[in-house]
Amino acid sequence: MNPPYDSGKLDRLMDEAGVDLLLTNTQHNARYLTGGYFYHFHERFDAMGLGRYMALVGIPKGDPGRAFLVGERREIAQSQDQGLWIPELITAERQPAAAAQAAGEAIKARGLERGVIAVEMDFLPASSMDVLSKALPGARFTEARGITESLRAVKTPEELEIFRRITQDDAEIIGEVFTSAAPGATTRDLARGIEDKMTARGLHFLWVFTCAGNKMLRAPSGKVWEPGEVCHLDAGGSYEGYLTDVCRMGVRGEPSKLADELFQACLATQNKVREEIRAGAVCGDLYESGFRHLADTGHGEYGEFIIHGVGLVSHELPRFGKGFENKLEERMIVSIETDIRHPEVGYVKIEDTVAVTADGCEGLGDLGRDAWYIA
Amino acid sequence: MNPPYDSGKLDRLMDEAGVDLLLTNTQHNARYLTGGYFYHFHERFDAMGLGRYMALVGIPKGDPGRAFLVGERREIAQSQDQGLWIPELITAERQPAAAAQAAGEAIKARGLERGVIAVEMDFLPASSMDVLSKALPGARFTEARGITESLRAVKTPEELEIFRRITQDDAEIIGEVFTSAAPGATTRDLARGIEDKMTARGLHFLWVFTCAGNKMLRAPSGKVWEPGEVCHLDAGGSYEGYLTDVCRMGVRGEPSKLADELFQACLATQNKVREEIRAGAVCGDLYESGFRHLADTGHGEYGEFIIHGVGLVSHELPRFGKGFENKLEERMIVSIETDIRHPEVGYVKIEDTVAVTADGCEGLGDLGRDAWYIA
Numbered sequence: 009m010n011p012p013y014d015s016g017k018l019d020r021l022m023d024e025a026g027v028d029l030l031l032t033n034t035q036h037n038a039r040y041l042t043g044g045y046f047y048h049f050h051e052r053f054d055a056m057g058l059g060r061y062m063a064l065v066g067i068p069k070g071d072p073g074r075a076f077l078v079g080e081r082r083e084i085a086q087s088q089d090q091g092l093w094i095p096e097l098i099t100a101e102r103q104p105a106a107a108a109q110a111a112g113e114a115i116k117a118r119g120l121e122r123g124v125i126a127v128e129m130d131f132l133p134a135s136s137m138d139v140l141s142k143a144l145p146g147a148r149f150t151e152a153r154g155i156t157e158s159l160r161a162v163k164t165p166e167e168l169e170i171f172r173r174i175t176q177d178d179a180e181i182i183g184e185v186f187t188s189a190a191p192g193a194t195t196r197d198l199a200r201g202i203e204d205k206m207t208a209r210g211l212h213f214l215w216v217f218t219c220a221g222n223k224m225l226r227a228p229s230g231k232v233w234e235p236g237e238v239c240h241l242d243a244g245g246s247y248e249g250y251l252t253d254v255c256r257m258g259v260r261g262e263p264s265k266l267a268d269e270l271f272q273a274c275l276a277t278q279n280k281v282r283e284e285i286r287a288g289a290v291c292g293d294l295y296e297s298g299f300r301h302l303a304d305t306g307h308g309e310y311g312e313f314i315i316h317g318v319g320l321v322s323h324e325l326p327r328f329g330k331g332f333e334n335k336l337e338e339r340m341i342v343s344i345e346t347d348i349r350h351p352e353v354g355y356v357k358i359e360d361t362v363a364v365t366a367d368g369c370e371g372l373g374d375l376g377r378d379a380w381y382i383a
Numbered sequence: 384m385n386p387p388y389d390s391g392k393l394d395r396l397m398d399e400a401g402v403d404l405l406l407t408n409t410q411h412n413a414r415y416l417t418g419g420y421f422y423h424f425h426e427r428f429d430a431m432g433l434g435r436y437m438a439l440v441g442i443p444k445g446d447p448g449r450a451f452l453v454g455e456r457r458e459i460a461q462s463q464d465q466g467l468w469i470p471e472l473i474t475a476e477r478q479p480a481a482a483a484q485a486a487g488e489a490i491k492a493r494g495l496e497r498g499v500i501a502v503e504m505d506f507l508p509a510s511s512m513d514v515l516s517k518a519l520p521g522a523r524f525t526e527a528r529g530i531t532e533s534l535r536a537v538k539t540p541e542e543l544e545i546f547r548r549i550t551q552d553d554a555e556i557i558g559e560v561f562t563s564a565a566p567g568a569t570t571r572d573l574a575r576g577i578e579d580k581m582t583a584r585g586l587h588f589l590w591v592f593t594c595a596g597n598k599m600l601r602a603p604s605g606k607v608w609e610p611g612e613v614c615h616l617d618a619g620g621s622y623e624g625y626l627t628d629v630c631r632m633g634v635r636g637e638p639s640k641l642a643d644e645l646f647q648a649c650l651a652t653q654n655k656v657r658e659e660i661r662a663g664a665v666c667g668d669l670y671e672s673g674f675r676h677l678a679d680t681g682h683g684e685y686g687e688f689i690i691h692g693v694g695l696v697s698h699e700l701p702r703f704g705k706g707f708e709n710k711l712e713e714r715m716i717v718s719i720e721t722d723i724r725h726p727e728v729g730y731v732k733i734e735d736t737v738a739v740t741a742d743g744c745e746g747l748g749d750l751g752r753d754a755w756y757i758a
Contacts, residue, residue: 049592053589053621056697058698060505085601089604133508134504134511136509137509204583215427215428217424227458246428316432
């Protein structure tokens with residue numbers, strides 16, 4: 009079977025990095041490299057008995073036909089049912105040392121025991137690294153992140169369709185929760201509402217930041233959303249590992265004049281940056297532009313501008329910062345956030361997700377971004 | 384503030400293991416050591432930007448007043464709102480190397496740079512281990528698991544109350560899903576039903592093993608639950624990190640004579656083992672007893688008996704195996720499973736959870752264990 013990702017691009021990335029074999033152990037990279045396959049039992053937890061479950065995916069440069077997945081025996085039937093493309097599923101005990109031992113043997117069997125192996129140093133456990141180093145004393149280990157995040161950076165049309173749908177879901181759900189919030193509802197109640205509605209739509213709820221009033225506590229809590237208070241719902245979930253991340257504003261009653269000024273400042277900043285997004289735009293320019301537009305509103309003092317890529321990892325490529333020279337490409341997914349933490353009004357924020365196009369950007373889930381939800 | 388766990392016991396365990404400081408990085412141990420506090424944003428995902436979030440909890444032996452938590456700045460308000468007992472919250476970038484550097488400095492500040500540091504080798508990333516080793520060249524690093532799982536093994540009355548409630552919820556939900564399964568429902572539909580109902584009750588859905596008919600595919604799939612087929616639902620979820628794990632049987636129509644014989648064999652095995660559970664019972668004896676009772680039913684050929692502890696980790700202490708001499712203690716939580724994989728009938732299984740008492744055990748969530756659910 010053919011790999012579901014761009015195999016030529018992976019080979020080039022590995023070649024540029026001088027890497028002979030890619031060995032990942034995170035769920036996000038396993039999902040990407042398998043084309044969505046992951047052992048269902050361990051999608052949401054990994055600690056088990058004397059160790060933990062890890063899916064180790066190994067791909068030799070230029071030779072995906074010799075790729076392997078170290079998993080465990082109970083997933084064999086699922087891998088067959090889902091038509092896993094990886095030709096060898098190696099089963100091991102659910103212990104990082106055992107999984108690493110199996111991976112080491114698979115690497116030797118491919119003649120790469122003296123090669124350069126790229127691993128995820130921030131995720132591969134110390135016990136696995138120790139076993140791998142001893143099993144492959146002639147190998148050199150290097151960081152895999154640059155390779156994997158470059159591989160994932162430009163989304164396929166199929167991935168883009170997932171982002172369209174889940175971001176729209178997220179925006180609709182936030183609107184429903186704001187407008188149905190009962191008097192006396194706490195921020196924890198609002199968060200529960202988001203979780204219930206995400207689950208009903210087949211999303212996996214991940215988080216809500218929410219803050220009612222001006223105390224700046226953004227964790228769901230027993231705080232009641234009181235009349236007159238502004239409130240934001242910044243909610244994230246996932247579908248087959250892909251993330252959605254949207255923020256909208258609500259108010260109980262009517263926003264004060266100042267609150268609405270802050271809201272309009274966020275919206276203007278967002279809109280101006282969105283006008284500048286297109287394939288070829290320089291990430292450092294967009295970053296500085298966001299802060300400049302925010303300052304131009306006259307409400308920069310308490311404000312912050314954040315812009316980041318989204319995918320299977322939050323804040324993945326493209327990256328933005330002062331002086332960054334990297335450029336946007338078509339079908340990159342970008343989150344744009346303007347936050348104003350005003351000591352009197354509270355936390356005012358809009359977060360949008362867009363897909364980069366040749367001559368601009370497509371707003372994903374734009375519902376409700378340009379007005380207050382009134383509860 | 385006082386630690387929420389048995390501080391005297393932790394000191395004894397660290398003393399026996401020759402450990403000067405416990406440094407954990409898993410969510411389950413962070414929750415246990417903080418008494419339930421965990422940064423809400425990262426309860427369900429950790430990968431972020433150039434690294435990941437980790438909560439590193441450090442506790443010096445005999446000196447919980449100098450405990451520390453390495454987290455990040457956005458959780459300060461939540462830690463104050465929830466009254467985190469740990470006196471020092473150290474904020475770091477969400478990168479395992481940065482978090483480890485901060486932990487290394489905190490360990491030096493406590494004069495333990497030449498001490499024995501217990502870490503979770505199967506969870507601490509290689510990059511963190513590397514930084515810690517360099518920051519503390521005079522320290523010795525050892526495995527923390529023995530200490531943390533012994534500390535957690537006997538549950539408090541408050542923890543027991545959580546297990547009572549969530550196991551009962553799990554059993555009720557499984558019954559509701561079986562009896563409301565529409566004609567033509569797939570095992571994926573059944574799994575979605577479990578997830579929806581767990582979410583509605585405030586549980587975090589984790590997994591369903593389910594198998595309709597005799598093909599032994601236990602992953603949720605497009606397989607339709609056909610008339611005459613047996614089906615099991617082995618469903619797990621969590622509440623504040625505590626796990627529930629229950630399996631019940633259903634059939635479309637009536638079970639065949641053979642299917643019912645297998646079911647009764649599972650039930651008899653479970654019942655006999657439950658009669659032998661009490662504080663002081665030897666874990667190796669219970670393990671062998673389960674297989675013996677199963678064999679006595681005449682249906683041992685395709686059967687398996689499994690018994691394991693449950694808590695914040697699946698298959699935690701107490702552990703069971705041939706010849707194991709460890710003994711049960713009051714308020715340990717034990718899962719008991721009898722599986723028969725019959726080539727004609729399919730997968731027949733009952734899984735119960737019990738709490739060990741002085742003279743027996745208390746069944747948790749026993750609803751529906753002794754009869755088929757008819758769909």
